[in-house]
Amino acid sequence: MGKLNVVMLRYLSREHFRVLTAVEMGMKNHEIVPASLIASIASLKHGGCNKILRELAKHKLLAYERTKTVQGYRLTNAGYDYLALKTLSSRQVISSVGNQMGVGKESDIYIVANEEEQQFALKLHRLGRTSFRNLKNKRDYHKHRHKMSWLYLSRIAAMKEFAYMKALHDREFPVPKPIDYNRHAVVMELVDGYPLCQVRQIEDPAAVYSELMDLIVKLANHGLIHGDFNEFNLILDNNDHATLIDFPQMMSTSHANAEWYFNRDVNCIKEFFKKRFYYESELFPTFKDIRRECSLDKEIAASGYAKEMQEDGELLYPMGSDEDDNTEMLELPEDAEKGLNFFSRNEQNSEDFPCEGKILTENAAELEDQAGQGGCHEAKENEEECPELVNSSALNEEFSHYSNEECIVPIAGHRTRTKSITSIRSVGSCSTIPPELVKQKIKRQLTKQQKSALKQRLQKGEANIYTKQRRENMHNIKSSLDAANFWG
Ligand code: ADP
Ligand code: MG
Secondary structure, eight states: OOOOOOTHHHHOOHHHHHHHHHHHHHTTTOSSBOHHHHHHHHTOOHHHHHHHHHHHHHTTSEEEEEOSSOEEEEEOHHHHHHHHHHHHHHTTSOOEEEEEEEEOSSEEEEEEEOTTOOEEEEEEEOGGGOOHHHHHHOHHHHHTOOEEOHHHHHHHHHHHHHHHHHHHHHTTOSSOOEEEEETTEEEEEOOOSEEGGGOOOOSOHHHHHHHHHHHHHHHHHTTEEOSOOSTTSEEEOTTSOEEEOOOTTOEETTSTTHHHHHHHHHHHHHHHHHHHHOOOOSOOOOGGGOOOOOOHHHHHHTSHHHHHHHHHHHHHSOTTTTTTOOOOOEEOOHHHHHHHHHHHHTOOOGGGSSOOSOBOOHHHHHHHHHHHTTOSSSOOTTSSOOOOOBOOTTHHHHTTTTOOSOOOOOOOSOOOOOOOSOOOOSTTOBOOOOHHHHHHHHHHHIIIIIHHHHHHHHHTTOHHHHHHHHHHHHHHHHHHHHHGGGGO
16 A cells, blocks of 8 residues: 655645646646746746756656647646645644555545544545556447546545535435545545455344445435445444445436446345345345435535536636647546536526635635735745644554554654635635736736746847747647636
């Protein structure tokens, strides 16, 4: 199992995070973000920005890439993890990271804790990690392939997971208590127990079997099908009661293939009990048994989560963007597609949403906040430390059955906590940054810094480079502004 190396969090300055965030924003419409665009978005001097970019690449938070048509940087998994962890720790949701306790199909799970040493599970979604075997088996899949970025898919998965977990927890379903989410990371209650797949013996298989079947029916009565209801996503406690986890693939009972997915969930449990506990029952629920009590599917689809996803979707994939980038884009896993369809099928009237105007994405808010703190022009290295995550080896003792690995992250020392004004939490937060501000910033950067730098080169007789760069810059800034309409 991998380790989440959060040591670097201590050493990164505000400018490092500013540049990381700028790359993240650039990736909304560029697979590889040119350095000039990063400097413009971050409002940093090119020289300073390049130095930071090189440092971030050295620590593998960014990767430098060069294709026939573009050269620049892209965010790595680690870079994205850092951004999410920093936000979650500045919101004081978590303050330490412990061992990795699970590797899911498309996620990494860690034990984390807050300042009061309360422990939680942190799930980092990694949707780019779609297994090749899965892809090959689904011939149909290739017909519908879409160009989707892993950043976007992982973020959507986290948002969906949080939305479902919250709705289910509010209605007292046996699911972990959701704590918070940011980007691709979800923080939730750490369930004490063993995944059903690891359980060899139970006292009363019939009772557990019927509890699980009842849960499938109860979900369906609320308009929902889990879609992956199996021994890997059920945690059994000491009293043999189950907690259901893993929700990004959940769907509505109104889904075109709902009955098929419902039966698959039921069959997974039937088969598992037969093989593992030699228990077979003639009783099992069918799709016809569903009696609608409540429409959680519609409620979630009408929530701010869905709205945010739709807006993001439009922003992330403007028509014709990056078509000629020549870079490899990730394919849309079937599950994610299913999820998106679920939301888009339930199109909502804008009146259904409490907030008017544009929802400001969190990273835009963070960037703006950093600017507000005056950190953009004079790069005062390490002037303000980022909230740190500390070692938490004690975390792992209680949950030692998850992993025997050594604890991660020896982050020692004491630092003052940065109080982030930015934390725009969860749903429906509304704020705007006037587009003029963004334009002004970029223009200012161009006129002052780039012009003088390019002038110098011109004097050295590099006229063609100047023209080329100017053209590229104009193009970049234009597309960045197009994409950055969400700023205001
Ligand atoms: P994936 O979507 O990648 O399958 P899961 O949410 O199923 O990820 O988590 C993978 C594994 O991590 C689970 O099988 C379980 O062992 C562990 N796990 C996940 N969430 C929790 C939690 N809240 N408490 C305890 N263990 C968890
Ligand atoms: Mg799972």
